[in-house]
Amino acid sequence: MNQTIHTLLNHRSIRSFTNEVLTEDQINTIVEAAQMASTSSYMQAYTIIGVTDPEKKQELAEITGQSYVKDNGHLFIFCADLYRHGILASDLQKQDMLPNIENTEHFLVSAVDASLAAQNAAVASESMGLGMCYIGSIRNNIKRVDQLLQLPEHVIPLFGMVVGYPDKQPEQKPRLPKRAVYHVNEYNKNQTEELRSFDHTIQDYYKSRKQNSRLDSWTDQMIRRFSHPMRMDVNEFVQSKGMNKR
Amino acid sequence: MNQTIHTLLNHRSIRSFTNEVLTEDQINTIVEAAQMASTSSYMQAYTIIGVTDPEKKQELAEITGQSYVKDNGHLFIFCADLYRHGILASDLQKQDMLPNIENTEHFLVSAVDASLAAQNAAVASESMGLGMCYIGSIRNNIKRVDQLLQLPEHVIPLFGMVVGYPDKQPEQKPRLPKRAVYHVNEYNKNQTEELRSFDHTIQDYYKSRKQNSRLDSWTDQMIRRFSHPMRMDVNEFVQSKGMNKR
Numbered sequence: 001m002n003q004t005i006h007t008l009l010n011h012r013s014i015r016s017f018t019n020e021v022l023t024e025d026q027i028n029t030i031v032e033a034a035q036m037a038s039t040s041s042y043m044q045a046y047t048i049i050g051v052t053d054p055e056k057k058q059e060l061a062e063i064t065g066q067s068y069v070k071d072n073g074h075l076f077i078f079c080a081d082l083y084r085h086g087i088l089a090s091d092l093q094k095q096d097m098l099p100n101i102e103n104t105e106h107f108l109v110s111a112v113d114a115s116l117a118a119q120n121a122a123v124a125s126e127s128m129g130l131g132m133c134y135i136g137s138i139r140n141n142i143k144r145v146d147q148l149l150q151l152p153e154h155v156i157p158l159f160g161m162v163v164g165y166p167d168k169q170p171e172q173k174p175r176l177p178k179r180a181v182y183h184v185n186e187y188n189k190n191q192t193e194e195l196r197s198f199d200h201t202i203q204d205y206y207k208s209r210k211q212n213s214r215l216d217s218w219t220d221q222m223i224r225r226f227s228h229p230m231r232m233d234v235n236e237f238v239q240s241k242g243m244n245k246r
Numbered sequence: 247m248n249q250t251i252h253t254l255l256n257h258r259s260i261r262s263f264t265n266e267v268l269t270e271d272q273i274n275t276i277v278e279a280a281q282m283a284s285t286s287s288y289m290q291a292y293t294i295i296g297v298t299d300p301e302k303k304q305e306l307a308e309i310t311g312q313s314y315v316k317d318n319g320h321l322f323i324f325c326a327d328l329y330r331h332g333i334l335a336s337d338l339q340k341q342d343m344l345p346n347i348e349n350t351e352h353f354l355v356s357a358v359d360a361s362l363a364a365q366n367a368a369v370a371s372e373s374m375g376l377g378m379c380y381i382g383s384i385r386n387n388i389k390r391v392d393q394l395l396q397l398p399e400h401v402i403p404l405f406g407m408v409v410g411y412p413d414k415q416p417e418q419k420p421r422l423p424k425r426a427v428y429h430v431n432e433y434n435k436n437q438t439e440e441l442r443s444f445d446h447t448i449q450d451y452y453k454s455r456k457q458n459s460r461l462d463s464w465t466d467q468m469i470r471r472f473s474h475p476m477r478m479d480v481n482e483f484v485q486s487k488g489m490n491k492r
Contacts (some may be wrong), residue, residue, distance in 0.1 A: 096473040099473075228346075
């Protein structure tokens with residue numbers, strides 16, 4: 001196993017950091033690695049915002065309900081960005097570009113581009129001995145995050161990422177059996193056995209883990225999570241920014 | 247610079263492969279690395295389909311217009327998947343889960359989850375000396391790809407990935423200046439200077455590169471790309487699969 005595969009397979013999300021902040025060099029390396037990820041038709045349809053302002057970090061910690069959004073080595077917010085592509089275009093050209101900028105296809109392109117860049121940032125960070133965690137809960141109040149970062153039309157905040165020196169090394173969380181996630185030539189709807197076996201694995205994992213030991217299974221967790229409508233405002237917000245409209 | 251950073255910074259998309267196919271071991275390692283990527287609230291909201299059937303590969307090559315979709319070491323299709331989460335739920339529970347399954351928030355979650363997994367697969371492949379390229383053009387006929395792979399409701403094909411032994415090593419494609427992509431504390435709309443400078447870089451790059459030398463800039467390329475409405479059917483297709491509806 002090479003060192004990179006070892007880093008990838010050793011991932012765990014870090015939610016507690018020392019108070020050491022990242023150096024400019026570390027931030028540059030992480031951003032450079034993010035930028036070298038593949039990008040759909042060269043669009044590079046994302047922007048990364050580094051948040052260092054203590055008041056903004058405090059408010060983001062409140063929105064997300066996570067203290068480690070304030071206390072970390074660095075905080076990145078990854079945004080889908082279709083604003084940049086029209087900057088040097090004429091008004092007439094901008095008009096012509098609108099059907100694509102506003103459609104679901106390019107909403108998808110920008111979300112995928114941002115995610116590929118983000119995962120390179122994650123891997124780069126972990127390869128340097130840093131820990132990281134994605135922060136999807138900025139979408140608890142996506143409108144407020146949008147205002148805080150002063151995002152223009154056709155740019156939306158997707159998720160955050162905290163990076164820093166790990167204070168604790170949590171146990172690694174098991175993944176679904178490969179047979180549930182990887183299919184050959186066509187989708188295999190018959191995953192009952194794999195899911196039941198995974199539920200047993202997860203019951204044992206939650207029962208035996210040192211922190212936050214509890215009785216739970218993957219299926220129960222998913223049914224609970226999906227049963228309460230959440231972030232139903234994301235659709236309207238995204239459309240109000242001129243994306244995912246048609 | 248560690249080996250992983252070196253791999254990340256050395257990325258280039260490979261579109262021509264030898265006829266050596268990946269071993270089961272290589273495919274397993276790539277899928278295992280993909281699965282260890284972060285996943286939003288443990289949802290693991292994606293499925294990877296390995297396509298080996300020559301007839302399916304032929305049809306996918308026709309849909310995408312790319313011969314290397316047929317001729318490669320292995321072809322993966324990454325799908326957003328919110329079908330799995332209801333498999334073990336009762337009919338009543340499934341009903342309760344529907345608002346989340348159908349909303350833009352979880353469409354986004356599944357697209358991001360699939361992309362994080364895919365980028366780990368990309369990095370794992372490149373770390374093993376393989377080359378890869380994302381295939382967004384499966385969305386040229388997303389409905390037909392959906393049928394080919396027999397995807398159930400709440401599962402949609404997002405993009406493909408070809409992996410294999412590189413036949414040619416293309417030059418590396420420059421990225422936008424860091425100042426255009428990385429902002430601090432708030433969005434910087436004033437990117438004109440960076441974009442103009444990048445356009446010069448790209449004009450030189452296209453003029454001097456060995457294959458497909460041409461006169462072009464990033465801005466011109468983007469204006470051309472966005473000015474012709476494309477894949478306007480993705481929105482309706484995604485909604486017909488019960489996602490991104492509210």
